[in-house]
Amino acid sequence: MLEPDPSSLINVTLKGPPPFSMPGFRTVLNDQDVADVVTYLRSAWHKVGSV
Known part of the structure; x- marks a missing residue:
């Protein structure tokens, strides 16, 4: 979660x-679900940006 690259x-x-x-x-998750989860986690850890 702390890496600048979300990959x-x-x-x-x-x-x-x-x-x-x-x-x-x-x-279980489609591409949009994965993007939503990763964006939420990065936001919760104060990383700006989405995937």
Whole structure:
């Protein structure tokens, strides 16, 4: 969430974080849903901009 490039957060949202057993949401969320989630998370952590 703190990276200037949102691509790693998008990958974690889709695939889940590598060292944990949290599932990804690739099969559940469409592109707009992923953009909405990542934009919300970045906004909550005070990163400006959307994806």
